[in-house]
Amino acid sequence: MVKINITNIGKIIEIEAGKTLGEIAAELKIKLKYSILGAIVNNKTMGLTYRIYQPKRITFFDITHPEGLRTYTRSLRFMLYAALKDTLPHAKLEIRHSVSRGLYCEVFQNGIASISNVEIEKVRDRMRQLTKLALPIIRQELETSQVLDMIKEHDEQRRLLEGHGDIYTTIHTLEQHNAVLYGDLVPNTGIIDVYDLTPYHNGMLLSLPETSNPEQVAQITKQDKMFSVFIEFDQWLKALKIQNLADLNEAISNGQGNKVLQVAEALHEKKIAAIADQIANRPNVKFIMIAGPSSSGKTTFSKRLALQLIVNGITPVNLSIDDYFVNRELTPRDANGDYDFEAVEAIDVKLFNQQLTQLLNGEEVEIPKFNFKTGSRYYDGTKLQMHEGDVLVIEGTHALTPQLTYLVPKESKFGIYICPMASINMDGISRIHTTDNRLIRRMVRDYKTRGYSASDTIARWPSVRHGEDVHIYPNQEFADVMFNTALCYELSVLKAQAEPILLEVARNSEQYAEARRLLRMLSYVKSLKPENIPPTSILREFLGGSSFEY
DSSP: OEEEEETTTTEEEEEOTTEEHHHHHHHTTOOOSSOOOEEEETTEEEOTTOEEOSOEEEEEEOTTSHHHHHHHHHHHHHHHHHHHHHHSTTOEEEEEEEETTEEEEEEEETTEEOOOHHHHHHHHHHHHHHHHHTOBEEEEEEEHHHHHHHTTTOHHHHHHHHHHOOSEEEEEEETTEEEOOSSOOOSBGGGOOOOEEEEETTEEEEEOBOSSOTTSBOOOOOOHHHHHHHHHHHHHHHHHTOOBHHHHHHHHHTTOHHHHHHHHHHHHHHHHHHHHHHHHTOTTOOEEEEEOOTTSOHHHHHHHHHHHHHHTTOEEEEEEGGGGBOOGGGOOBOTTSSBOTTSGGGBOHHHHHHHHHHHHTTOOEEOOEEETTTTEEEOOSOEEOOOTTEEEEEESTTTTOGGGGTTSOGGGEEEEEEEOOOOOBSSSSOOOOHHHHHHHHHHHHHHHHTOOOHHHHHHHHHHHHHHHHHHTGGGGGGOSEEEEOOOTTHHHHHHHHHHHHHHTSOTTSTTHHHHHHHHHHHTTSOOOOGGGSOTTSTTHHHHSOOSSOO
16 A cells, blocks of 8 residues: 545545556546546656556646646547548648647648548548547557557657667557657547547648637637748748658758758748848838747847848837836736736837827837836936838837737838747657747746746746737737748757756756656757857847847
8 A cells, every 4th residue: 555645635545556547536536627637746747547656746637737738639639640540541640730729730642732621521530439439548668679660650750769769668559550649648539529620721620629618629710821831831841851850850960950050040031031021112111010929039030130121221220118018006917916017008008109100200209218126107318200211110019919009000010920830840740839949948048148947937937828828829910921930950959958957957846747848858859069050040049149139
C-alpha cells in the first residue's frame, strides 16, 4: 500500500501499489467539470495509464487545463490519422496549421494534395464510429529499434527518433495503427467526442472543442488573410527544401544550416520591403498601425520597416499609445478588482483620436507623456506636426482595434498584424505550436534583459495569453497585411540559451511540468550556432546582438 495526496479533494489516501491513475480516479469517484484526461504527478504530466508504486502528490485535470487540452488534441490528431488510413489506406496526412479555430490538414494521394468532399465525409464518419466503439489506445514503452520497425510508413518520425538517441521510446497503438505522439493520450477513443471535420480550401479543417464550452465544437471563423500567410510560409519551406523538423535537423547535420538561415532571413527582408512598397503606393496613408501578441518581434519589425520606408522616400515618426493611458484612478478594473491595463478603456481614446485628426490636418499638437510610477499624465513640451512624406508608426496591443481610431478615415490607416504564425512541424501528425515558439523567445529575452527566471516567465504566460485572446486576436483580420515573424530555423538557435534556463526550474515548482515539456520538445531539435544571424534579424531582439537600439 502507498499513500497519495489527491489535491482535487484535499485528502491523503492509501491505495494498493500498481494501480493506474485512471483506476484511482474511478475508485475514488473523482469528479471534475469534464472528463478526466490525465494528472500532474509530482509536477510531471502523466497519462491515465500511469501506474503508482510510490507516494505521490496527484492533481487530476480535464480539458480546461492546458495539459488537458493538449492531451485531448493530441489524441484527436491520432484518431484522425487512424480514420484516414482506414478510409484511404494509401493517403498521407499532413496536419499543417492552426487556423479558423481548428487545424488545417492536407491529404496527399499519389503525391498530390487532394481530397474530395465525399472522402472527407467518409473519414468523418469513420472518426465518429471510432468514438462510439470506445476502442483502447494502447501506450507502450519499447526499445527504439522495435518502435522504428512499427512506424515504417512515418518517415519523418523515424528520422527524428534515429537522430534523438533514446534507447526506449513511447509508442501509441489504435487497432493496427501505430505512431509516436511525443506526449500522453487518452486511454480510449470514446473520450474523444467533440470535434468536426469539414472541407477547407485545398484540404480539410479539424474543428476542436470550444475553449469556453468544451462540450461544443468551436465555430469556424473566417481567417482568409491568415490562411494566405500559411500558404506563403509553406511556399517558403518548399524553397528551402524543409518540410518538417527532421528535414531541418538533416540540413544542419549536412552543413547546410547557415544556408537555410540566410535564405529564411532574405525571405523576411523581401517581405518587409514588399510591405513598404505597398504603403508607398497608397499616398493617403498617414498612420501605420502595428499590432501583435507578445514576443512577436514588433519592435524589430517596426525598425526594419522604417528603413524600407525611408528607401521609398517616406519619413517614419513613432507615436506611443502608452503615452495616452488615462490616469490611474480612471483605469478600469477586471473581474478580480485589479487594474485592467490591457482594456481599450485604459487609453484616452477621445484624446488620441482628437490629436490624430489634428495631425492629419497638418496641425501641431503637444503629445502627452505618462508616468507609470505615479500613474498620471503630464506634458513636457514635446510637440509633433506631420509634414509632407511623414507617416506615424503606431505600435501597440490595440493598434488594430477599430475603437482606438474611430475618427480617423480608413484610407489614412494601414494596419499590420505580426506574429510567428507558422512554424515547421515535428512531422505530419504532430505540430510545434507557435505559442511555444513565442514562450521560448520571451523566456530567453526575459532572462537576459529583465533577470526573470524561466519559472517567472512560465507563471506569467497564462495571463499574457488571456490578454491576447481578448484584445489582440479578435482584431487581427482588420489588418491590411499580415507578417509571419517565424523563422524556420529559430528553435535551433534558441535551444542553446533556452535549455539551461529551463533546467533551472526546480522539481518542486508548479512550473516544472511545463519546463519539462518544453525541454522534451527541444531535445528533438538539433542546435545551430547563432553567429551568422544578421544583426537586424527578428531573433536578435531575443538573443541579443542587434544593431538596433531598444
